[in-house]
Amino acid sequence: MTDLLIPTSGWYVLGNARLHGSLTPGLDGPFDRDGFALVDIAIADGKVTGIAARGERPAPPRSIDLAGRIVLPCFVDCHTHVDKGHIWPRMPNPDGSFAGALGAVGADRLVHWNAADVARRMDFSLRTAYAHGTKALRTHLDSVAPQETISWPVFEEMRDEWRGRIDLQAASLIGIEGVREAAWFETLARRVAAAKAVLGAVTYMLPDLEPLLDRVFRTAIEFGLDLDFHADETGDLAAVSLRRIAEAALRHRFGGKILVGHCCALSRQPDGEVLETLDKVAAAGIAVVSLPMCNLFLQDRRHDGTTPRWRGVTLLHEMKARGIPVAVASDNTRDPFYAYGDLDMLEVYRMATRILHFDHPVGDWPKTVAATPAEIMGVDAGRLAVGSPADLVIFKGRSWTELLSRPESDRIVVRDGRAIERSIPDYCELDELMGSAWTSKP
Numbered sequence: 001m002t003d004l005l006i007p008t009s010g011w012y013v014l015g016n017a018r019l020h021g022s023l024t025p026g027l028d029g030p031f032d033r034d035g036f037a038l039v040d041i042a043i044a045d046g047k048v049t050g051i052a053a054r055g056e057r058p059a060p061p062r063s064i065d066l067a068g069r070i071v072l073p074c075f076v077d078c079h080t081h082v083d084k085g086h087i088w089p090r091m092p093n094p095d096g097s098f099a100g101a102l103g104a105v106g107a108d109r110l111v112h113w114n115a116a117d118v119a120r121r122m123d124f125s126l127r128t129a130y131a132h133g134t135k136a137l138r139t140h141l142d143s144v145a146p147q148e149t150i151s152w153p154v155f156e157e158m159r160d161e162w163r164g165r166i167d168l169q170a171a172s173l174i175g176i177e178g179v180r181e182a183a184w185f186e187t188l189a190r191r192v193a194a195a196k197a198v199l200g201a202v203t204y205m206l207p208d209l210e211p212l213l214d215r216v217f218r219t220a221i222e223f224g225l226d227l228d229f230h231a232d233e234t235g236d237l238a239a240v241s242l243r244r245i246a247e248a249a250l251r252h253r254f255g256g257k258i259l260v261g262h263c264c265a266l267s268r269q270p271d272g273e274v275l276e277t278l279d280k281v282a283a284a285g286i287a288v289v290s291l292p293m294c295n296l297f298l299q300d301r302r303h304d305g306t307t308p309r310w311r312g313v314t315l316l317h318e319m320k321a322r323g324i325p326v327a328v329a330s331d332n333t334r335d336p337f338y339a340y341g342d343l344d345m346l347e348v349y350r351m352a353t354r355i356l357h358f359d360h361p362v363g364d365w366p367k368t369v370a371a372t373p374a375e376i377m378g379v380d381a382g383r384l385a386v387g388s389p390a391d392l393v394i395f396k397g398r399s400w401t402e403l404l405s406r407p408e409s410d411r412i413v414v415r416d417g418r419a420i421e422r423s424i425p426d427y428c429e430l431d432e433l434m435g436s437a438w439t440s441k442p
C-alpha cells in the first residue's frame, strides 16, 4: 500500500479506519453488519491516544485517510513449534499421518538439531511472524532428552534478542510417558521454571495416564508453573485425555492457567459424553486452542484411495457457548506435522473462518487470534484501546469478505506507532541446513 505514508515521528491520526467491536473495548457504534465502526485513531509517542467517531481531522500529513480500511491489533499466536519449523525439505512426512510426523521429527532431531540449526530456523520463523504482524508467540520446545539441554538455552537467547518485537514464550513438549522418569521430569520442570516458561506434555490414552497427570499437576504446583497440553490429536473415539486433564485440574484444585491444544477426537464422540467433558473443562477453567490447518493435514489421512470425510477440528462453538476461552493458532510450519504454513495469523483466521464457520455471525470470533490468546498467555496485547501501544495492522480490505479473500501481502504493520520494514525471509537462506537431500540448483 504505497499510497499510505505513516509518519515516523510526532503524533498523527489514522482517519476513517474500521475497527472491530470485539477487539476495541468500549467502542461506540454505529457498527456495520460486519461489526466494524468507522473511527479516527489518534497516535502519539507510540501509543493510541484517542479513538473517536469520525470527525474533524487535522490536515495531511498528520492525518492519513484510510478510506475505510480495516485495522486490527497485532496478532497473538499461542501455539507454534518454531524449534521444528522448516525441516520439511530434509525430512518430509513419509505418509502424511500423525505417526509418520512423530517418527520423521524424531529422526531429524537426533541428527540435525544442534544449537545453530535450531537457532537459525527459529530466527527465520520469528522474522516471518513479525513481518506478518504477530506481537506475541508461544512455541513448544521438543524436550525429549538430550534435546532439552540444546533447545532451551537457544530459546532463552532468542527471547532476549526478540524482546520488544515479539513477546516470546515457551512450553516444554514431551510425550506424557516421559513423565514416568520422575527424577528427569523434575529436572525438566526446574529448567522450565528457571526459564519462566510453561510445563507441557502430549497426552495419550496410556493405562497410567491418571497417575502421570497427577505428577504433572503436582510438579506444576510445586514450581508455580502454568500448563500447556496437546490432547487427543486423533480421530479415535476412545481418546478422552481432555476429560482426564480437566478431572486432574479439579482434583488438584489447580490455580494456574491451563491451555489444551487440538482435542480433535471430541468432534467424533457421542453428544452426551462430549457435553459432560466440556462441562468439566469449563469448571476447571481450561482454555482450548484449535489448530485448524494442521488438523486438516493430519486428521482422517487415508491411504486407500478414498477422500477424507472429517475436518479434524474440535468443537469451538460448543466450547465458546460454555464460556471456555477459545483461540486458533498456527501450530507447525513446513515440518512433518504440517507441510505448509507461514506463521501468518491472517491466514489462520481465514482458514478458521472457512473450516470452523467463524461467520454468520462473525460475532466476537476475531478475538481468537488476538484478545483471547493474549489473555491465555498473560500478555498485554490483542486489543486496541486508548493508552495501549500503537501495535496494529492496516489492511486493504474494508469488510470481512474483502479481508479474507486475498492474502493481504502488502499490509502495513505498525509497531509503537511506526510502520516496520516488513521483510519476509527467503527460503534459500535455509538451503545449507537442508543437506544433500535439498538443493536449490535445477
Ligand SMILES: O=c1cc[nH]c(=O)[nH]1
Binding pocket: 081, 084, 202, 230, 233, 294, 331, 332, 337
Ligand atoms: O501437532 C503436533 C503434535 C506434536 N508435536 C508437534 O510438533 N505438533
